[in-house]
Amino acid sequence: MYVSASVLPLILSNFAAGSKRSHSSGVDSLSDRELEIFSFIGRGFSVSELASELHVSVKTIETHQMRMKEKLALHSAAELRQKAREWLAKSALNRIREEPESE
Secondary structure, eight states, X not given: XXXXXXXXXXHHHHHHHGGGSOSSSSGGGSOHHHHHHHHHHHTTOOHXXXXXXXXXXXXXXXXXXXXXXHHXXXXXXXXXXXXXXXHXXXXXXXXXXXXXXXX
C-alpha cells in the first residue's frame, strides 16, 4: 500500500492516538486509505486529480467518497469537502500546539 509522505504524519498521529481521540467527528471511522483521500479532498483536489495522484480510476475515488459520506453522515460532495477542510485545519492547529517550542 502506498501512502503519500504528506499524509503519513496524519495517519500515524491517528493511529498513535488510538482510543484517546474523540468520536464526535466521525473521522476516526475512516480507513487509512479513506483518510488519505479525505486529506487530499480537504486540500482541494478534484476527483480526477485524486485518481491521477493515487493511480486509481475515477470510479474508485467516487466509491471512496460515497463510503466516506455514509460514515460521516454527509449528503453531498460539498459537505464532504467542507468537513475535510475543517478536519485539516483542526489537525494542523493541534500539531502546532503539540510541538515543543524551539528556544
